[in-house]
Amino acid sequence: MISLAGRDILHSWGKFVFTGIGLGLLIGVTLTMAGVYRGMVDDAQAMLDNSGADLWVVQRNTLGPYAEPSSINDDVDRSIRAMPGVARAANVTYLTMQIGHAGRDVRVMVVGIKAASPGEPGQPPHLIAGRQIVRAHYEAVADVKTGFRLGDVVQVRRNRYKVVGLTSRMVSSGGDPMLFIPLKDAQQAQFLKDSDAIVRQRARTARNPALNPPGNPGMVDAVTASQTSNPYVNAVLVQIKEGFSPDQVAEPIRRWQRLTVYTRAEMEEILVDKLIATSARQIGMFLVILSIVSAAIVAFIIYTLTMGKIREIAVLKLIGTRNRTISFMILQQALGLGLIGFVVGKIAATAWAPIFPKYVLLLSSDSVRGFIAVMVICAIASLLAIRAALRIDPAEAIGG
Amino acid sequence: MADGIRIENLVKTYGEGETAVHALQGVDMHVGPGEVVGLIGPSGSGKSTLLKCLGAVIEPTSGRMTIGEQTIYDNEWKIPDLRALRRDRIGFIFQSPYLIPFLDVTDNVALLPMLAGVTNAKARAHAVELLTALDVAHRAKAMPSQLSGGEQQRVAIARALVSRPPVILADEPTAPLDGERALAVVKILNDMAARYQTAIIIVTHDEKIIPTFKRLYHIRDGRTHEEGGRVEPAS
Incomplete structure (x- = not known):
């Protein structure tokens, strides 16, 4: 036909x-x-996969750390490590910000991780060049999509970081490439104010009779010290031991630590069904x-x-x-x-x-x-x- | 097919009541196998309506029509598949050739048998045979747009003949052609009618070809009047 x-x-x-x-x-x-x-x-899935975590422990009743702000004390990881079924637990911070570099702005997700802890959850799982962060301060590992190269120096808030390693497919759920820096630096970057703001805050505290009562000069120093340090992280990432199910490990953390714990499936649901x-x-x-x-x-x-x-x-x-x-x-x-x-x-x-x-x-x-x-x-x-x-x-x- | 096409007392009325238009008012006509007759008449006389009834495109209000021994209409009755009748038993030639522009000459001619289920090779072979008889075989692979007006009309004649229909209806087939080519087309139609024993009815206004018909039907106010024996077909 x-x-x-x-x-x-x-x-x-x-x-x-x-x-x-x-x-x-x-x-x-x-x-x-x-x-x-x-x-x-x-x-979103790559971010969860690459975090190496089985559980995300976050502030109670929040959808943190990616979909909502979450803040928990940075010593919680120790007590979580002692819970049954927990193999590893690590503090992390996440902060999305704009970084100026080589005359252009790069939007990155700054991730605070514990230095020199390979295999811990939250660490970049693979590098395509350079090495992992081994020093406690001023080193960074960047995703290649940032455009940074090994040896570049980038400024995050008041501090400068040398790029010592490059990784790939480490992006936020919004597609921003990640920049890993040491945890302490990241905690500081999240809450550290500029010098003028610190001076004004000190003066304001000193004028407050409740915080600076007459006859107790040590109190204002203690209050000021607490205002300029940040003992908080956004989440604790947990790896579980073999033979334990995520729900089995999550349940006691929820009950005894009075925190919210998300399993991988729940976190994926938050990212895919809520965040995006x-x-x-x-x-x-x-x-x-x-x-x-x-x-x-x-x-x-x-x-x-x-x-x-x-x-x-x-x-x-x-x-x-x-x-x-x-x-x-x-x-x-x-x-x-x-x-x-x-x-x-x-x-x-x-x-x-x-x-x-x-x-x-x-x-x-x-x-x-x-x-x-x-x-x-x-x-x-x-x-x-x-x-x-x-x-x-x-x-x-x-x-x- | 012994009797060509015959119509008896064919009536076609459009509308009803006071607004009814009586386009055909009892037309009688007979064209035998191998015969070519002319059908002429002024505008509004009913020519097109008669042609559409003959071509099984519209149904008459009453009357009888037969092709060969097959009854097509008999007052209220009609054969069930008019489309198949048009495909198998009636060939059409139009004022413009209306060749399918995206098919070459051979496939324009072979299209009908192909659509009817004949194998492409067989249909094309038959088409080339007809094109040879019509002296356009050398343009078999050409597209319609590459042909002259006369060549296009010869291809249209081949298309009308390809199913070997007992009846061919030609609607002003020489209108776009000059005198010489118009007479040549009429000669071809006469030759084909004789060769394939086809009854051919040519509707025309063309003064050049009217004298060539042995028999001529005049249609006026929906009625036909036969006239015959004028001159021999063009040679």
Whole structure:
């Protein structure tokens, strides 16, 4: 059987190819939007995977440390280490901030980790260059996406840090690359004020008779000292011993330490279903709008192409061509257009995904789903043209 | 197929009551196998309606029509599949050739049998045979846009003949052609009618070709009047 649609496409290939390219770029944007969402989910999962933790211990009744602020004392890790089933526990701090470097601003997530503790949860699990942090101060390990190089010196708040190691795929759930620095420095960076603010705070404390009572000069010094130190961290990351389940270890920590503990599954739910849920809905809205726009474009193009062939279709009907043959021809053309569009879109999305500032993950399964969606949209979009073609009166081929 | 196409007392009325338009008011016509007849008439006389009834595109209000020994309409009754009838038993030639622009000459001719389920190779072979008979085989691989008006019309004739229909309806087939080419097309139609024993009805306004018909039907106010024996077909 001759393929009328195929012959028409071959005959007016320029029209189909250029239309397909236009449609393809739209499909490329759609696939990229899906890739952005997948990238966000993957970033979140990578962050959890790379933390090496089985449990996250955070301030009670908070969704910390990533989705909400969380603050717990930095000595809690010791008592957690003594709980049954706990193999390792480590304090961590997280602080997202802007760092100026080499004339540009880099947004990073500063992670405070215990120095010289390889294998502890929270440490960067693999390096692609350099070494881990071994000194208690002023060393840093950076994700390559920061653009920092080994030996670079970067400033975080008032202190300068030398980049001694580079790691990869260590990003926050928002896609910001991580910069690991020693825990004490990170604690200071979170709460340390500038000199003027410290002087004003001291004066304010000294003026307060409750904090500086007459006859007790040592009290104001003690209060000032407590104001300029930070004994808090955002979370304690816990690795559990073999043979224990996460829930089994989490339960006593919740009960006895009066803290909130999240397992890996719960933390993933927080990140994916809560933290990036709004972004996901936003992207979902874009996908819906792009699908509708694609459908409208295909419908308009196929309808216009069909209306341009009224006489030919009338002749085909007059000489006895079945309605289903004509319908199939239009459907095939719509699907052909969708196929060209999808191939162009897939190539475009693959080509431009690495240029995006945030991670764009193009999954094969999304491509398959996208392909099916494009074909379904094209098939639906062709209905208008098919309806118009079937309403063409074969008598139109006969003059008068 | 012994009897060509015959219509008896064919009536077609559009609308009802006071607004009814009586386009055909009892038309009788008979065209035998191998015969070419002309159908002429002024605008609004019912030519197009008659052609559409003959082509099984619209149904008459009453009357009888047969092609060969097959009854197509008999007052209220009609054959169930008019589309298949048009495909297998009636060929059409139009004022403009209306060739399918994205098919080459061979496939334009072979399209109908292909759609009817004949193998592509067999349909194309038959198409080339017809194109050879019509002296356009050398343009078999050309696209319609590359043909002259006369060549396009010959391809359209080949397309009409490809199913070997007992009846061909030609609607002003020479309108876009100059005198010489118009007469050449009429000669081809006469030759084909004789060769394939096809009954051909040519609707025309073309003064150049009217004298070539052995028999001529005038249609006026929805009624036909036969006239015959004018001159020999163009040679």
